[in-house]
Amino acid sequence: MASQESSLSKNFRRLRIAVLLFVLATVAVSAWQSQRKISSWKSTLYVAIYPINADGSAASQKQIEALQQSDADSIGAYFDEQGKQYGLTALYPVRVTLGPAISAVPPELPGSGSMLDAISWSLRMRYWAWRHTPKMSIRPDVRMYLLYLDPTTHDTAPDSVGLAKGHLGLAYLFAARNMQGSNMVVTTHELLHTLGATDKYDPANNMPIFPEGYADPQRTPTLPQDAAEIMAGRIPVDATHANTPVSLGNTVIGPKTATEIGWRKAGN
Ligand SMILES: [Zn+2]
Incomplete structure (x- = not known):
């Protein structure tokens, strides 16, 4: 009886290890596939942008409500026009979709932390993104979070960041209509970081x-x-x-x- 139990638990342990290895292999393969897709530029790269009211202000709310798909399209058009200078032939190299606003605020990047702080932040950020990112009809290759702050109460913004590993970026933006153009520059800069x-x-x-x-x-x-x-x-x-x-x-x-x-x- 005892030996039967131990062989059962041995089998169970083997099964657990097999499942774990399968999950790890799947994660590794899908990371490799998305990296390959991104660097080949053979098909459209799907980018989703999600606005976030980072300071809970009325100004940020107003700016988020004024955002339109055409603002996202201006980034796609930019990649189209710039790519042509380098002979890129894909019809729409980058398609940017304005996603729904997210009410949760992501963890802030530690300003001057150690390497360990940065790694810990990157893991927390990816966990946050997994928990809070709304589902889209087309699964985005890159996720960009646009964090709005009221410029009348914020002189400076935390550092924006684009992670090539995980293909996600945070762009801290000022909530003012006349900053819309420079906000798209910041967003595109961070998006380019996520692409390497x-x-x-x-x-x-x-x-x-x-x-x-x-x-x-x-x-x-x-x-x-x-x-x-x-x-x-x-x-x-x-x-x-x-x-x-x-x-x-x-x-x-x-x-x-x-x-x-x-x-x-x-x-x-
Ligand atoms: Zn940069």
Whole structure:
């Protein structure tokens, strides 16, 4: 009897291990498949954006209610137009859908924490996203959370972030209609991070790095520039000053960023 029990529990343990391995393998395969899909650019990349009232303010609420699908479409149109410069032939490389507002607020990225803090935040963030993201008719490849703050009560916003692992991003935005254009720039910058693009500004002074952070590095004279490389985020006007672009129309995806997201091969 005793030996029968132990063989039963042994079988049960084997089954548990098999199930666990199957789950882990499924997670790994689906992560690999979505990474492959994203970097191949052979089919439309589906991005969902979810607005969040991050400070519970009336201003943020008003801005969220004013958001329309056409605002999301402006990001898709930008990828379409920029991709053409690199010979991208997909009809709609990126389709951005405005999802429903989410009432829960995600965990804030620790400002200056250790590596462990960052890992712990990334796990909490992914758990939060899994719990609170509403279902969409098409499962998005990338999820972007747009966190609105009232600019009359917030001078600064927490750091926005785009995670290439997990394909999700948080964009902290100011709730004002005249900031709508620059909000789309911030959202697109973070979206590009989720696709593997890196920053092209000097973290010491936030100035765009030459040449990869310049929209037109060949221009003479080099400064002032009249557009921003989107991953540099700002338009350099002289050696120490740079302006914030007011809309995506004042930005371009430069060759280095295009290489990082798989639009061109390095050195071409
Ligand atoms: Zn960045």
